[in-house]
Amino acid sequence: MTSGQCNSWFVNCGEAFGGWRLDVVSLLAVIGEAIVADQAQVISSSKLSLLPRLIPAPQAFLRAERPRKLPAVPGIVVKSILGGSQVNELNYFANVLHDIDKLPNYAIQECEISLRDAKLPNKPSVAQKSWSPHNVLAVASCIITLGLFATACALGDGIAALAIAVLALQSSLGCAAWRWKPILMARVAGSSKEVPEGHIAIRTRGGGFVIIKCKEEVARLLYIGEDIAQYYLIGSQAKIATGVATAFLMFGVVLLGNARWIMQAAIGGTFIALNGVYWGVALYSRERCWRLDELFIIVKKEPLAPQQFTNCLWSVIKITQETKWLKDSGALPQSAAWDEWLEEAEENKNRDPDWDAVGRMLYHVNPKKQPV
Numbered sequence: 001m002t003s004g005q006c007n008s009w010f011v012n013c014g015e016a017f018g019g020w021r022l023d024v025v026s027l028l029a030v031i032g033e034a035i036v037a038d039q040a041q042v043i044s045s046s047k048l049s050l051l052p053r054l055i056p057a058p059q060a061f062l063r064a065e066r067p068r069k070l071p072a073v074p075g076i077v078v079k080s081i082l083g084g085s086q087v088n089e090l091n092y093f094a095n096v097l098h099d100i101d102k103l104p105n106y107a108i109q110e111c112e113i114s115l116r117d118a119k120l121p122n123k124p125s126v127a128q129k130s131w132s133p134h135n136v137l138a139v140a141s142c143i144i145t146l147g148l149f150a151t152a153c154a155l156g157d158g159i160a161a162l163a164i165a166v167l168a169l170q171s172s173l174g175c176a177a178w179r180w181k182p183i184l185m186a187r188v189a190g191s192s193k194e195v196p197e198g199h200i201a202i203r204t205r206g207g208g209f210v211i212i213k214c215k216e217e218v219a220r221l222l223y224i225g226e227d228i229a230q231y232y233l234i235g236s237q238a239k240i241a242t243g244v245a246t247a248f249l250m251f252g253v254v255l256l257g258n259a260r261w262i263m264q265a266a267i268g269g270t271f272i273a274l275n276g277v278y279w280g281v282a283l284y285s286r287e288r289c290w291r292l293d294e295l296f297i298i299v300k301k302e303p304l305a306p307q308q309f310t311n312c313l314w315s316v317i318k319i320t321q322e323t324k325w326l327k328d329s330g331a332l333p334q335s336a337a338w339d340e341w342l343e344e345a346e347e348n349k350n351r352d353p354d355w356d357a358v359g360r361m362l363y364h365v366n367p368k369k370q371p372v
Helices: 024-029 033-043 092-098 133-155 158-178 216-224 236-256 261-282 309-320 324-328 336-348 357-365
Strands: 073-080 086-090 108-115 180-184 200-203 209-213 227-231 296-300
Touching (some): 024 236, 033 158, 033 261, 073 216, 092 108, 092 216, 108 309, 158 236, 158 261, 200 216, 209 309, 324 336, 336 357
């Protein structure tokens, strides 16, 4: 076939079938997996994730195993002040509320959380806001994808048009396999027996504290219970969707590498721009993405400035009016001196708010060198 005889959408004019190629632009379709995988659960929690569109690194939705719960923050001690329950990670939605990484070392944050409606469903769920950045991005990228498809058709580039259609459908299938909604674990009321208040203390690895005044129901929903991912497709349904999406991705990448140069440039530029936008969305406050205010009334106080370690412990004792949870949670060093200091702090928590916590600690560490 000569260039003069070429008049087909699926052959690059001026080149024989041997002119099919695998250009580097195909790699742009699969670059950026780290940032997309980090947002995969948020993306696929919305109905708008099913819109056919181009997504950078769509293979992030093609994992063999889907996570059974939302990502928690490890290394954070979450302690029920009165109930005694303890977990060593901070649940996803609790971290959305507190953004624990931003709390300075030895700082203290107080807040009060209550239920907006006392009558909760058996499996309360948290929905994504309609105008969340991921929803806006889904609609915008769908419009851009339709524009690219129309441009390819106008230019008579059937390979590019088919590549765009296949990759767009692949993203819909991948998100469908991951489509889910977050379920909060509510406390099951087995009897009318009184339960203690569910006040929670969160201790960071940097020695900071978040003290939450709340009922036991709130403590179970946000802090002690798990955030469960309930998927819409289960078992073989999800595997079939993932398998078809995988085949579509491979086929689409091959087609993309053989589109005309002008369409490769347009599609490649789109993937570069989308990668940048997803990085920008990752910086957006997660609290603005979810409708937590539909379930909870949240009141936060201004955090107390960072303090010295001992004074920080004394401050949380005065706030919580309890000391046992500090020792049980491992917040105190295990030594006789600290045990004696804790007993003295218990005696002074209501009697002397200006008690010299640091001075008394120094005395208990080395009583021979310190005046009584």
